[in-house]
Amino acid sequence: QKKVWAKLVNEKTVTKDGHHVELAANIGTPNDIEGVLNNGAEGVGLYRTEFIYMGRNDLPTEEEQFTAYKKVVEAMEGKPVVIRTLDIGGDKELPYLDLPKELNPFLGFRAIRLCLEKDDMFRTQLRALLRASAYGNLKIMFPMIATIDEFRQGKQILEEERASLEKQGVETNKDMEIGIMVEIPSTAVLADQFAKEVDFFSIGTNDLIQYTMAADRMNEKVSYLYQPYNPAILRLVKMVIDASHREGKWTGMCGEMAGDEVAIPLLLGLGLDEFSMSATSVLPARTQLANLTRVEAEKIALKALTMNTSEEVQELVKQSFF
Ligand code: PEP
Ligand code: MG
Numbered sequence: 001q002k003k004v005w006a007k008l009v010n011e012k013t014v015t016k017d018g019h020h021v022e023l024a025a026n027i028g029t030p031n032d033i034e035g036v037l038n039n040g041a042e043g044v045g046l047y048r049t050e051f052i053y054m055g056r057n058d059l060p061t062e063e064e065q066f067t068a069y070k071k072v073v074e075a076m077e078g079k080p081v082v083i084r085t086l087d088i089g090g091d092k093e094l095p096y097l098d099l100p101k102e103l104n105p106f107l108g109f110r111a112i113r114l115c116l117e118k119d120d121m122f123r124t125q126l127r128a129l130l131r132a133s134a135y136g137n138l139k140i141m142f143p144m145i146a147t148i149d150e151f152r153q154g155k156q157i158l159e160e161e162r163a164s165l166e167k168q169g170v171e172t173n174k175d176m177e178i179g180i181m182v183e184i185p186s187t188a189v190l191a192d193q194f195a196k197e198v199d200f201f202s203i204g205t206n207d208l209i210q211y212t213m214a215a216d217r218m219n220e221k222v223s224y225l226y227q228p229y230n231p232a233i234l235r236l237v238k239m240v241i242d243a244s245h246r247e248g249k250w251t252g253m254c255g256e257m258a259g260d261e262v263a264i265p266l267l268l269g270l271g272l273d274e275f276s277m278s279a280t281s282v283l284p285a286r287t288q289l290a291n292l293t294r295v296e297a298e299k300i301a302l303k304a305l306t307m308n309t310s311e312e313v314q315e316l317v318k319q320s321f322f
Helices: 002-006 030-038 062-075 111-117 119-135 148-167 185-189 205-213 220-225 231-246 263-270 279-290 294-305 310-321
Strands: 020-027 044-048 081-084 138-142 178-182 200-203 250-253 274-277
Touching (some): 030 062, 111 119, 148 178, 200 231, 274 279
Parallel strands (some): 044 081, 200 250
């Protein structure tokens, strides 16, 4: 099995009927890039920047961040690198920010909500990202977007920082794509409207599932409700992908579901453009996709959307593809 995978390290990801999708990897630090390249990922679909802010007593400087982001985009040699702005709060805390304890941290003051308010901290990160964009194929992604207004505000601040850098003669990539994570149901539902303004979507199923099913992703008592194959989730995923394609944009997925072997045929069938997963899942996924046809996957995925339960969907996929 390992041998079959190894042969595909330098190959593109192509289905049996010649359809190309992109397999990318999720990373947390620049040190993860070695694994990304060794496993033949075609890009970085999610760089979680939280780790730069964690395990220390103060905020990282613009220079520290610039160094980290530049290292990643340079090491990827022109391949796409999607860098997510700070997603702190919820399950990830930063003691030095002195944030008040909340009753429902997953529904609270976190991620883009916090960044838009602590706008100094956000501007520092955006400047570092803008500067790094001159060194490779960097794309910026905002987490936990719930309203169009949040996206517009984030983009506005980004453009202000770009203008200020340019005034100082600092180069940035003017064609850099700016996208959002779709991990809150309101955003999936309004995807057609978001698609007119964003450059891409990346579906964060880890959170999208917990918010759609109202089941805490950390609570074992309700883990039976954490259902990636529930037709409700699949329909939301389809809405997002279709909305992006109608506007000529692309949709990726960077939650755990993207690397799941039962989900992969469904996601291919729903038209997902980019799958981002842990680096070690890339070659198994490429092998699996090489043995699927998109035509068949589409037929099964459309059927899955009409089913009632997660179990029925799993059964359908297993009987069709395994
Ligand atoms: C997600 O919510 O699916 C995601 C990729 O983000 P995180 O796991 O960091 O919340
Ligand atoms: Mg998330």
